[in-house]
Amino acid sequence: MKRKASPVNGWDLEENVIRILQAFCLAALTSAPAWAETKLIYVVTWEHECEHSCQGFLETIEKSGLDAELVLRLSNQDKSKFPGFVEESRALGADLVATYGTSVTLGILGKITDAGDPRYVQDVPGVFWYVADPFGAGIAESFEGTGRPLVAGTFNRVPEEVNIRTIRSIKPDFSHLGILYNGNERNSLIKVAEHENLANEMGYEFTAVELDPGNAGAPDPALIPVRMKELADAGVDFIYLGSSSYLRIHAEEFTRSAVENGIPVLSPYEELVRENHALVSIAARAYDVGREAAELAITILRDDVRPGDLPIKRVTDFAYVVNMDVARKLNIFPPVEILQVAETIN
16 A cells, blocks of 8 residues: 655645555456445545544555545645635545544535535535534534434544543542633534533533634634633633644643643543643544544445444543653542553653
């Protein structure tokens, strides 16, 4: 299998443009199955690089034996690029469009209520992954099915009640949760609203601070430590990342400034514990999330299954990851019950 970068439909190899070609190696067979015709999969992500889940998607397609050509577009958090991606996917004759993240999925595949709107990809199958709440965002109807004939997707989040119970087991005197959120990400807003309701049900104080209010573009990362200080001054004793690709990209600034203010972070993204300064995560491996989405795409293209007939593919293999170096710095240690089952990072 080879990955080859090349111009696509007038696009040169730039920071946001990667094309990955996959050769199909069944030359020794005298006859090929009906699905052996090369399929073009058009992939759009929200971030500026092909991170772990993106790699999981691409590598799973490559290893599957499906004769596929993949075109990858990295939007670098720029929503203005979405119409161009929709147009290009049509011009290239994509057989399936895969979208990473809530913002990308809303911009490329649209909502249930956008049926028939030519601004969105609606005439070929679509598969989404890493959408924090596809139901609250209006992307899908239920776990039984998206309610959209040509759209399928994945779900990879643990219930928020589990996150709060984990925080309480780590810090028994926990009383005040903080979230720093990006008002330009729908998934981020949904998590804020969810915890506003959950705080009343589970009895904790909740403070949400918007990172860069009034800015319709990408927030200024220099504001992260400023807003973190605001959360500290408000008296929060634990910070939950919620859902934000932007803060995931700026994980170093986000988690470091939290620790500098003496506040532990629970992250739904395990790499913030492994690679940065979050204390704990309860999450599926990012690679596995991408793999599950790729398996959906393979099922649709190889087996000629209608996407809308498939249930939401749930990732259920969750694991605790604890950063013990951060635990020592903050003098906050998870209980033995968690450490017995957690992977610890030093």
